[in-house]
Amino acid sequence: MKEEQIKELLSELGRRATEPVRPGLGEEIKQRIPHRLSRHKIGWDTVNIIIDLRLSKSVAVASIIITMILLLNFFGGRDLTGGGIIKDSMLLIKYWGRSGEDHISIARVKYEHLLERGENVIWYGDCIDIKDANSVLIQRKLPDAKYQLTFVDGHEKQVNSEQLVELLTLMLERRTK
Amino acid sequence: MEKKVKLAEQKADLVYLNNTQQNLGRDKEYNGQKRDSLVARLRTGDRAAAVELVDDYYQQIYLFMRKLGHDRQVSEDLTQECFFNAWHHIGQLKDGKALNGWIYRIASNVSRLHWRRHKNKEVIGIEDLEKPYSGKGEPEKMEQTEQLEHLRAAVERLPMKLRETIILHYMQQLTIAEATEAAGINQGTFKSRLNRALTILRKNIK
Numbered sequence: 001m002k003e004e005q006i007k008e009l010l011s012e013l014g015r016r017a018t019e020p021v022r023p024g025l026g027e028e029i030k031q032r033i034p035h036r037l038s039r040h041k042i043g044w045d046t047v048n049i050i051i052d053l054r055l056s057k058s059v060a061v062a063s064i065i066i067t068m069i070l071l072l073n074f075f076g077g078r079d080l081t082g083g084g085i086i087k088d089s090m091l092l093i094k095y096w097g098r099s100g101e102d103h104i105s106i107a108r109v110k111y112e113h114l115l116e117r118g119e120n121v122i123w124y125g126d127c128i129d130i131k132d133a134n135s136v137l138i139q140r141k142l143p144d145a146k147y148q149l150t151f152v153d154g155h156e157k158q159v160n161s162e163q164l165v166e167l168l169t170l171m172l173e174r175r176t177k
Numbered sequence: 178m179e180k181k182v183k184l185a186e187q188k189a190d191l192v193y194l195n196n197t198q199q200n201l202g203r204d205k206e207y208n209g210q211k212r213d214s215l216v217a218r219l220r221t222g223d224r225a226a227a228v229e230l231v232d233d234y235y236q237q238i239y240l241f242m243r244k245l246g247h248d249r250q251v252s253e254d255l256t257q258e259c260f261f262n263a264w265h266h267i268g269q270l271k272d273g274k275a276l277n278g279w280i281y282r283i284a285s286n287v288s289r290l291h292w293r294r295h296k297n298k299e300v301i302g303i304e305d306l307e308k309p310y311s312g313k314g315e316p317e318k319m320e321q322t323e324q325l326e327h328l329r330a331a332v333e334r335l336p337m338k339l340r341e342t343i344i345l346h347y348m349q350q351l352t353i354a355e356a357t358e359a360a361g362i363n364q365g366t367f368k369s370r371l372n373r374a375l376t377i378l379r380k381n382i383k
Binding site for chain 2: 003006007009011012013014016017018019022025030032033035036037117144
């Protein structure tokens with residue numbers, strides 16, 4: 001077969017290889033258009049990377065603090081036996097000590113950011129027991145009918161719809177007790 | 178007498194061709210202006226322009242995903258993901274001419290990422306071909322449908338990179354410049370892939 005004939009047939013194949021598109025699809029896409037359709041802001045890249053890497057912000061902050069302490073100790077000529085590192089470590093432990101409420105405020109920022117990006121997310125922070133580490137804070141719908149859950153202690157988990165229902169039921173049961 | 182009739186027919190054909198060409202030119206110009214205005218509105222963050230973009234492209238993108246071998250459900254998800262990504266990359270959109278290349282590039286990337294995550298997933302193309310609407314006779318129609326079936330199978334057997342070039346340029350009717358932009362490679366590489374793909378197809382369909 002000649003090349004020209006193949007090209008013509010490919011165009012014909014393109015025209016004829018078609019099927020009806022589900023009517024609701026267009027509407028679903030339109031519903032997910034963000035309210036503020038803004039131009040790409042470079043500043044959000046860092047936040048996006050952190051969220052996309054699923055790296056907890058507190059872990060990122062701790063890593064930065066540890067790196068700074070080490071650099072200061074290395075370049076600042078501080079005496080290692082003078083307690084500098086110990087004091088800094090104490091500060092760091094104090095920081096970790098307040099993690100409960102911090103996780104919630106950080107999670108709230110993350111939730112608002114995801115919502116602004118037009119993602120399908122639900123916030124449970126207003127109706128859960130903060131002391132219960134297994135309570136779900138954010139529910140984010142992923143493709144392939146999966147859900148990413150962020151818990152009060154900051155850890156994240158991917159579950160399917162059945163597991164999600166089970167977790168949420170357990171959470172509500174614990175709360176009513 | 179017959180000569181006169183033939184001459185009149187030829188004249189009528191010429192007039193028809195001229196009119197069609199003029200109309201096509203006008204349509205092209207109108208489409209170009211429409212796209213420029215759409216892109217300008219998108220760049221200012223106009224939500225109505227985003228709705229218009231969805232109306233213009235969601236079916237094309239869905240069918241593009243299907244032609245790339247994704248099943249119906251995945252194609253729908255990937256189409257949604259494509260537009261979702263589009264809203265966050267509006268700043269990269271330059272002008273009306275770049276619109277096709279830009280949206281198809283996002284779609285290609287979304288599809289590539291999906292294949293990377295699901296390496297062993299089966300390729301499922303569109304199964305039924307629409308019936309031809311040309312004025313050909315039955316035997317010719319049947320022969321062409323058979324040829325198209327062979328060609329479709331051959332396209333599905335092509336390596337992903339080559340298949341993508343064929344689909345973008347011939348099946349989705351993008352220009353070389355748009356298809357190159359969509360594939361995210363330079364024009365030389367794109368043309369060479371296109372040639373390789375056509376050579377393979379020619380060998381497979383004799």
